[in-house]
Amino acid sequence: MSKTAAPASAAGQIPAQPGPPSLRWQARRRRPGVLALAAALIAAGAVGNYWYWTQNGQRTPVLVMARDVAAGTVIQDADLAEASVALDPALKAIGTGQRAQVVGKRAAVELLPGALLAPGQITSRTLVHQDEQLVGLNLKPGQLPDSPLKPEDQVQVVFTGDSGAPAPGKSGKPGQDSGPATVDARIVRVGSKQDSTGQQVIDVAVKSADGPRLAVQAAAGTVALAVKAASGAGS
Structure with missing residues (x-):
């Protein structure tokens, strides 16, 4: 009597069984979280690239x-x-x-x-105006204030030597009430101070009529610089 062949399952092969419903649900639930993380990483990379480009690209x-x-x-x-x-x-x-x-x-x-x-x-402005002359003053410590000077400062150059004739007094004649002779000036350039001697060259612009007289005094070293008060100071 012939025997009918047993089905594959009857021959010892167990067909695959679906997993528990709870495990299949957790696997499906995990996918949106992975996608969100990937999106966050992409966004962070884009922000980083933008920052690097703005810092290093726009130069x-x-x-x-x-x-x-x-x-x-x-x-x-x-x-x-x-x-x-x-x-x-x-x-x-x-x-x-x-x-x-x-x-x-x-x-x-x-x-x-x-x-x-x-x-x-x-x-490009001319530093010496019309009807002015430029005179360089090579000044030692004590001949100028210790406070920093800058271009456009209004100053007085004071003649300190005997060769500087005093200005006329109130009576119109040289006298003790006149004080030392002075020249109004405007600083044009402030040179660097020498480390060894402390000397400093200050270029000043003065009226053309005062230029030659000031140049003689400057060459003799018989000048000192006094800074005028700024307009409105103390008010």
Whole structure:
């Protein structure tokens, strides 16, 4: 008598059984969390790339000072260097394309090495006005105030030697009530102070009529500088 072949399940092979419903539900539940994490990582990467691009991508080629230039001094090509920096929109810096326009102009303020060059720091204005003369004063400590001086300060140059004739007194003749002779002046340039002697060259602009007399006194070293009070000071 022939026997009918048993089904595969009857031959010892157990068909796959579906897992418990709770496990299948947890597996499906876990997928949205993974997607959210992936989205968060992508967003974080995008933010990081944007920050890096804004910090390192938007760089502007600008002019910087290669060495110290005193106020009133003509700017030379060797005084300038170039740098690429990330600029704040509020800053006004001179681009490298304007280098030719900067060379030959004067420093309106003292320019220090490494500093960005801004439009307000240079000038093409003539530092000596019409009917003025420029006189250099080589002054020692004691001949000028210890407080810092700057261009456009209004000063008096006082003649301290015997060769400086006193100004007329109230009577119109030289007298004790007149005091020492003085010349009103405007500071144009303040030179660097020498480390060894403390001497400092101050260029001043004076009326053309006073220029020769002041130059004689300056050459003899018989001058001192007195700073006038600023307009409105003490009020």
